[in-house]
Amino acid sequence: xxPQPRSRPRLALLARRFAIVAAGAAIALTLYRVDPASARWLxxxxxxxxxxxxxxxxxSTRAAHALLHGDVMQAVSKNALVVCGAPIALALWTWNRRxxxxxxxxxxxxxxxWSVLLVMVAFALLRNVPFYPFSLLAPH
Amino acid sequence: MNCPNCGRQNPDNAVMCxxxxxxxxxxxxxxxxxxxxxxxxxxxxxxxxxxxxxCLPLGIVSIVYAAQVNGLLAGGDVAGATKAAQSxxxxxxxxxxxxxxxxLLWLLVVFGAGLAGIQAPGR
Numbered sequence: 001x002x003p004q005p006r007s008r009p010r011l012a013l014l015a016r017r018f019a020i021v022a023a024g025a026a027i028a029l030t031l032y033r034v035d036p037a038s039a040r041w042l043x044x045x046x047x048x049x050x051x052x053x054x055x056x057x058x059x060s061t062r063a064a065h066a067l068l069h070g071d072v073m074q075a076v077s078k079n080a081l082v083v084c085g086a087p088i089a090l091a092l093w094t095w096n097r098r099x100x101x102x103x104x105x106x107x108x109x110x111x112x113x114w115s116v117l118l119v120m121v122a123f124a125l126l127r128n129v130p131f132y133p134f135s136l137l138a139p140h
Numbered sequence: 141m142n143c144p145n146c147g148r149q150n151p152d153n154a155v156m157c158x159x160x161x162x163x164x165x166x167x168x169x170x171x172x173x174x175x176x177x178x179x180x181x182x183x184x185x186x187x188x189x190x191x192x193x194x195c196l197p198l199g200i201v202s203i204v205y206a207a208q209v210n211g212l213l214a215g216g217d218v219a220g221a222t223k224a225a226q227s228x229x230x231x232x233x234x235x236x237x238x239x240x241x242x243x244l245l246w247l248l249v250v251f252g253a254g255l256a257g258i259q260a261p262g263r
């Protein structure tokens with residue numbers, strides 16, 4: 001359990017916010033300019049390199065690239081779970097933070113949490129089934 | 141509650157121990173009021189993030205710990221929930237750190253091979 005957030009000096013808080021926004025902008029700009037399908041140096045998935053399987057996160061950099069170019073359908077075809085789940089996760093995180101004052105809590109009923117895990121595992125298994133319609137979930 | 145001084149069982153609302161007279165109200169540990177919510181940082185969000193972005197197997201270990209926190213808390217096991225949350229946090233950092241190390245090594249391979257004029261290993 002982490003202690004309640006201390007009140008930071010205003011300037012430090014501003015600097016931290018600026019750093020977060022700047023880092024986010026830099027990542028977004030990189031992902032906009034560089035096509036992850038051909039760039040070698042962007043983050044790789046160790047699991048995919050070693051086994052050839054698609055993990056539930058595979059395709060998310062390509063999905064982000066497509067989203068930044070406004071191509072929602074392409075993004076969903078690369079990684080449907082991340083594209084649909086990330087906004088929900090972000091909203092839930094903000095809501096929780098406001099409500100509880102704890103940055104990293106997820107004060108939702110236990111059943112929700114198991115459901116999220118179930119969806120993740122199901123997505124991971126289904127997208128590795130190598131024929132239609134499951135192949136739609138794979139980031140090819 | 142039990143007296144912290146002599147261990148004798150006292151009524152929950154007692155202010156002094158009936159046996160030895162020791163104070164049963166500890167100013168440094170205020171009791172959790174019934175109905176007031178206790179929140180523990182369960183690290184579920186970072187755990188899921190680490191499973192997606194960094195290292196799937198270790199991230200899953202983190203998720204499994206994080207997922208237990210709310211259930212333990214609902215059952216009143218604050219100590220167990222705190223311990224599970226701590227494990228979730230530890231495994232998140234292991235997964236995240238290992239993920240970063242792997243990506244840095246990969247960068248090294250790509251740029252090293254580029255400098256040496258060798259074709260980088262294919263994907």
